[in-house]
Amino acid sequence: MNYNSTRNNNTVVSASQAIAQGISEEGGLFVPQSLPRYTMDDIKAMSETDYKGRAKKIFRDFLGDFTEQEIDESVEAAYTAEKFGSENPAPISYIESGSTKMSVLELWHGPTCAFKDMALQILPHLLTKSVKKTYSGKEAVILVATSGDTGKAALEGFKDVDGTKIMVFYPVNGVSPMQKRQMATQKGNNVSVAAIEGNFDDAQTGVKKIFTNTEIKAKLAENNMLFSSANSINWGRLLPQVVYYFSAYCDMLKEGKITLGDKINVVVPTGNFGNILASFYAMNMGLPINKFICASNANNVLTDFIRTGTYDKQRTFFTTISPSMDILVSSNLERLLYHLTDGNAEKVAQWMKELSETGKYTVDEEVKAKLQKLFYGGFCDDENTQKTIREMYREENYLCDTHTAVAVNVYQQYVADTNDTTPAVIASTASPYKFAKSVLEAVSDAALPEDEFAMVDALSAATKTPVPAPLASLKDAEVRFGFTCKVDEMPQTVLNSLSIG
Numbered sequence: 001m002n003y004n005s006t007r008n009n010n011t012v013v014s015a016s017q018a019i020a021q022g023i024s025e026e027g028g029l030f031v032p033q034s035l036p037r038y039t040m041d042d043i044k045a046m047s048e049t050d051y052k053g054r055a056k057k058i059f060r061d062f063l064g065d066f067t068e069q070e071i072d073e074s075v076e077a078a079y080t081a082e083k084f085g086s087e088n089p090a091p092i093s094y095i096e097s098g099s100t101k102m103s104v105l106e107l108w109h110g111p112t113c114a115f116k117d118m119a120l121q122i123l124p125h126l127l128t129k130s131v132k133k134t135y136s137g138k139e140a141v142i143l144v145a146t147s148g149d150t151g152k153a154a155l156e157g158f159k160d161v162d163g164t165k166i167m168v169f170y171p172v173n174g175v176s177p178m179q180k181r182q183m184a185t186q187k188g189n190n191v192s193v194a195a196i197e198g199n200f201d202d203a204q205t206g207v208k209k210i211f212t213n214t215e216i217k218a219k220l221a222e223n224n225m226l227f228s229s230a231n232s233i234n235w236g237r238l239l240p241q242v243v244y245y246f247s248a249y250c251d252m253l254k255e256g257k258i259t260l261g262d263k264i265n266v267v268v269p270t271g272n273f274g275n276i277l278a279s280f281y282a283m284n285m286g287l288p289i290n291k292f293i294c295a296s297n298a299n300n301v302l303t304d305f306i307r308t309g310t311y312d313k314q315r316t317f318f319t320t321i322s323p324s325m326d327i328l329v330s331s332n333l334e335r336l337l338y339h340l341t342d343g344n345a346e347k348v349a350q351w352m353k354e355l356s357e358t359g360k361y362t363v364d365e366e367v368k369a370k371l372q373k374l375f376y377g378g379f380c381d382d383e384n385t386q387k388t389i390r391e392m393y394r395e396e397n398y399l400c401d402t403h404t405a406v407a408v409n410v411y412q413q414y415v416a417d418t419n420d421t422t423p424a425v426i427a428s429t430a431s432p433y434k435f436a437k438s439v440l441e442a443v444s445d446a447a448l449p450e451d452e453f454a455m456v457d458a459l460s461a462a463t464k465t466p467v468p469a470p471l472a473s474l475k476d477a478e479v480r481f482g483f484t485c486k487v488d489e490m491p492q493t494v495l496n497s498l499s500i501g
């Protein structure tokens with residue numbers, strides 16, 4: 001199977017090239033030329049294997065120039081019980097209140113307690129194998145812009161992986177104290193971390209500019225290095241996310257929550273549009289999905305887009321208690337547009353040009369109609385996010401984080417709007433302990449302790465739930481990175497960290 005660029009159908013690359021390169025030359029994203037199609041019998045067979053078995057099947061169908069052994073090695077190394085706490089890295093908690101049935105798909109049992117681990121534990125394996133195939137002997141330099149969770153998950157995935165170096169940029173005031181500490185204390189000999197004076201979009205734009213900066217690229221080439229991306233625009237990030245939607249369906253099947261062929265709804269707290277897009281691919285591969293419910297926080301650019309067909313990034317940027325969704329330019333949406341236009345790369349390139357030049361674009365009626373048939377968009381502000389956490393805890397005895405609460409709230413709006421009670425899979429994207437302050441504030445009326453770690457302990461005491469081990473150990477970890485730079489200093493910061501500058 002080969003891949004095209006969303007902005008140029010004449011670009012044709014192999015799976016390993018798509019993963020090694022991250023982004024296409026002209027700025028487009030790589031998309032598969034066709035999709036495997038699974039029958040109900042295939043899905044039934046998948047339900048009889050474990051998560052790793054399901055992952056191997058899907059990877060084999062997408063990674064045309066990988067050997068079966070390379071895929072098996074990658075999967076076996078990534079989804080271990082040691083890293084994810086059990087044999088099933090993505091277990092479901094069922095909440096059945098009244099007529100609404102929520103299957104909360106917990107994607108945060110990995111080493112950094114957020115769903116990014118699902119992809120970033122396997123990406124380094126796929127990437128080093130891809131680089132070996134396409135650019136044998138070169139060292140891959142991974143640049144990451146993060147709104148919090150990607151950065152830590154990428155650092156953790158790539159640390160001390162031979163043939164790679166990783167550099168992470170985060171917005172200085174745009175991540176939680178816990179996220180900041182997770183990154184500042186990162187271990188490993190090939191890692192570096194810097195804060196930037198700006199928001200996530202500034203960081204992301206800065207990284208994209210470095211990727212396409214010919215001078216810097218030449219400098220890397222002289223030193224036998226090349227840039228690659230671990231951001232959710234990399235196909236190697238998206239593909240692993242397709243797996244857990246199939247896996248959730250299989251588990252629900254096995255646990256008697258649905259019968260084979262039943263439709264489900266999927267609810268995703270959305271930022272860069274990667275997670276929800278993975279479920280869209282799953283549907284196009286045969287998974288019976290009825291509706292995609294796209295949940296945003298106060299940065300509701302996607303809600304407006306789904307409701308009006310106009311994407312307009314010119315709006316106030318809000319820093320919210322669900323910071324991993326504080327995004328105004330959802331990069332992966334470009335892939336959806338490509339598929340909804342049946343692969344019209346010229347049109348997609350035109351819209352992306354308008355977005356970067358004027359700050360907005362409007363899709364045509366046909367695309368808008370398709371979009372609205374499949375997607376429901378809604379949003380939830382901070383106050384309602386905390387209200388939802390409190391209600392989920394008090395009424396359902398389920399403790400969820402701020403991002404998951406946004407999804408639950410928007411799902412409740414959806415059910416109220418439509419009366420559609422199709423069983424819903426809610427993507428739960430972070431451990432509540434990763435956002436302890438906001439969660440504690442929501443569930444407890446006691447005065448908040450001062451520091452983040454005291455809040456973690458207080459949350460554990462108040463709810464009698466355990467603190468995840470990777471967060472508990474941060475308290476005493478040594479701080480290694482405390483550097484802040486301006487956006488226009490990012491290129492030099494990269495060169496310095498590679499000592500080629």
Ligand SMILES: *Cc1c(COP(=O)(O)O)cnc(C)c1O
Binds near residue numbers: 115269271272275403
């Ligand atoms: C990254 C992230 C999201 C958003 O996911 P996208 O794939 O970017 O839409 C939501 N919640 C958490 C906790 C995240 O880390």
